[in-house]
Amino acid sequence: MDPRTPSTATAVIAVDGPSGSGKSSVSRGVARELGLRYLDTGAMYRAITWAVLRDGVPASDPAAVASAACSASLEWSTDPDESWIRVDGVDVSRAIREQSVTSAVSAVAAVPEVRALLVDLQRGAVRSALAVEQGIVVEGRDIGAVVLPDADLKVWLVADPGVRAARRAAEDAAAGRAHVTSSESIAADLARRDAADASRAASPTTQAEDAVVVDATHLGLAEVVAAVVGLARERMGA
Ligand SMILES: Nc1ncnc2c1ncn2[C@@H]1O[C@H](COP(=O)(O)OP(=O)(O)O)[C@@H](O)[C@H]1O
Numbered sequence: 462m463d464p465r466t467p468s469t470a471t472a473v474i475a476v477d478g479p480s481g482s483g484k485s486s487v488s489r490g491v492a493r494e495l496g497l498r499y500l501d502t503g504a505m506y507r508a509i510t511w512a513v514l515r516d517g518v519p520a521s522d523p524a525a526v527a528s529a530a531c532s533a534s535l536e537w538s539t540d541p542d543e544s545w546i547r548v549d550g551v552d553v554s555r556a557i558r559e560q561s562v563t564s565a566v567s568a569v570a571a572v573p574e575v576r577a578l579l580v581d582l583q584r585g586a587v588r589s590a591l592a593v594e595q596g597i598v599v600e601g602r603d604i605g606a607v608v609l610p611d612a613d614l615k616v617w618l619v620a621d622p623g624v625r626a627a628r629r630a631a632e633d634a635a636a637g638r639a640h641v642t643s644s645e646s647i648a649a650d651l652a653r654r655d656a657a658d659a660s661r662a663a664s665p666t667t668q669a670e671d672a673v674v675v676d677a678t679h680l681g682l683a684e685v686v687a688a689v690v691g692l693a694r695e696r697m698g699a
């Protein structure tokens with residue numbers, strides 16, 4: 462093997478795609494299988510949104526959002542077996558999945574200062590992992606295109622909108638989330654958020670040119686994880 466070829470143990474893998482395509486579950490599974498760290502950047506945008514709402518700041522006021530975001534302190538786990546995220550010492554892992562946060566997160570994520578802040582933190586998390594010779598799977602919307610353009614493998618994970626909505630509805634029902642209504646209203650919410658995330662001026666959801674497209678519409682979770690692990694092994698040493 463070429464000595465410059467990275468091994469999967471120290472690989473940096475970017476997984477991007479629209480809401481509900483399976484990024485979190487697949488990234489966690491790949492990280493477990495390959496012994497990598499795992500970073501959920503969507504959880505970071507959600508945690509900042511939680512802080513903005515806690516402070517009573519309207520998500521539609523970019524200057525106030527930027528100021529609330531900059532004064533919040535985030536801590537998170539990169540252990541794929543134990544995900545948590547804290548804002549100012551408070552564990553918000555469950556609270557960030559509530560509808561109030563889901564409804565406001567796209568507006569908060571569109572504020573350039575918020576993106577600059579979180580992109581810095583995300584790159585720092587990758588540097589910290591690599592400093593101790595640990596690879597990492599980072600999932601989000603702009604990881605391969607903007608945050609980590611030199612990632613060893615970039616995956617663009619997609620699934621049909623109806624399938625994404627049905628999977629998210631089942632997840633919400635299993636978690637007992639109070640806002641669950643129907644997979645039709647979840648489909649409308651996913652479509653609204655996909656459109657907002659894809660059309661914003663600052664770093665929209667984008668497929669990196671060198672990303673490999675994986676379509677999870679007709680694959681179970683284990684099959685998608687196996688496909689991404691296979692791509693990583695193909696590209697790097699086992
Ligand atoms: N290939 C798949 N087959 C069946 N269910 C899946 C698959 N991928 C993900 N899921 C389920 O769909 C839901 C949404 O997945 P998630 O990983 O949260 O998506 P994302 O991070 O892209 O929003 C979860 O309940 C997850 O377990």
Ligand SMILES: Nc1ccn([C@H]2C[C@H](O)[C@@H](COP(=O)(O)OP(=O)(O)O)O2)c(=O)n1
Nearest residue numbers: 480481502503504506566570601602603658
């Ligand atoms: N790298 C990222 C990750 C998420 N975001 C934004 C876009 C999404 O609407 C929110 C929440 O992301 P999250 O991955 O938790 O969303 P879903 O699990 O797909 O519902 O954050 C982003 O702008 N950039």
